Amino acid sequence: MSFGDPNNPYGQQPQQPPQGQPGYGYPQQAPQGVPPQQGYGYPQQQPGAYPQAPGTIQANNGYINVHGLGTVQVASMGLRFGARLIDGVAIAIVYWILSAIGLAGVVGASKSVDDCTGLDPMSSAYQTCLNDQAEAVGGMFAALIGVFFLLFLATMLYEWLMVAFVGATLGKMALGLRVVKENTGGKPGLGGGFIRWIIPTVGALLCYIGAILVFLSPFFDSTGKTQGWHDRAAGTLVIKK
Template identity: 55%
Template sequence: MSNPYGPPPQQPGQPQPGQGPGYGYPQQAPQGVPPQQGGYPGQHYAPYPQQAQPYGGYPQQPGGYGYPGGMGPTVASMGRRFGARVIDGVVFGVVFGILIAAGAISAFNDAKDCDPGSAAYDSCMSDAGSDFATQFGAVLGAFAVISLLYEWLMISVAGGTLGKLAVGIRVVDAETGQKPGVGAAFIRWIIPMVGGVLCGIGQLLVYLSPFWDNTGRQQGWHDKAAKTMVIQRSNN
């Protein structure tokens, strides 16, 4: 039976018939729970958590040389980089010494065949000297090729030379954290070599240039040109 007097008056804040509880009205936070920021008006949803950005905003890579766990890379110290250069220098010194010794032995054998009592002795010794100069030039050429293949291919394929791998550092693409690739590795190698033409002064300045980098990545001029950086190898 319908109410002849009509519906009862609604109290302020009381929901209308057919509406859910509190519809159109601000919801109250539960007792003892501080109000949260964000969400829709009247709701107390917690805001979406902000994800930490990796080093320099670099995207995370699935495995490989990507930065694990959302953490940025640890920039390799100049002490480690110097230690890597020392180890590589020892490797190059051994190879260069072997090549020079082989050329010197060959030239010595040529000079030993010259007869001091013959009239052609001077000519023979001159020829032996020319042969040594030719062999020395060949040694320098072979050394340059070995240097290119050693630095270029090892960095592009393995991410570091024997020295770098020994001290726990590697070269990566500064934007992706991946291996730099053959193109970037070649640029990184050729710039110090061009600088070495000026009595080695330019090469030394290139290797010291990370000290003047104000980006916090300690990138040398060759790193900036190749868009690479040197980081400490992860134990993962």
């Protein structure tokens, strides 16, 4: 008789669970503070998850992850150039209409000016005629200034507000492009739209050379996002819908 364990008076050996199988009773838990061991192989991604963080280019293949939109295609320079041409035609039509209205007013004002020839230069009638001519010329000049101001205002409202609230101009909508905020994927808003408009506008004051450089600046972007200088300043991207 064995005088071993008092709880085991018959001296039977306790059965061990088969090797490789969990023991009997409750499942064993890992000690606190020790992370569970992972299986072999690479961690599997959830279905629909993107391998890169938002805002990163996927191997410079023309696609980018944008927060709130997922993976989207960056607009090519060919599509952006085509959209700019369509916008140019639309703005030119507005220019022609406003210019025709302004010129008609100028021509009408010039015909109403009295001819001072034949009047005595020493008479008061001659001086009154000269004053009327000076006022007419001033009115025509003011009309021309008003036409240029309306043209500038129309361009500003078209480029600024369309991008700010719609996310695209007529040209971009025609070619399936839109402008979004890089960090949110939403519309640029008033601030982003204004910054994106004002930079090429200021560049246009230098014989339009600055504006051309701004519109060509996406070619200089080495990140693959095709962002121009105005896009970087406004924090925007031009993508394909």
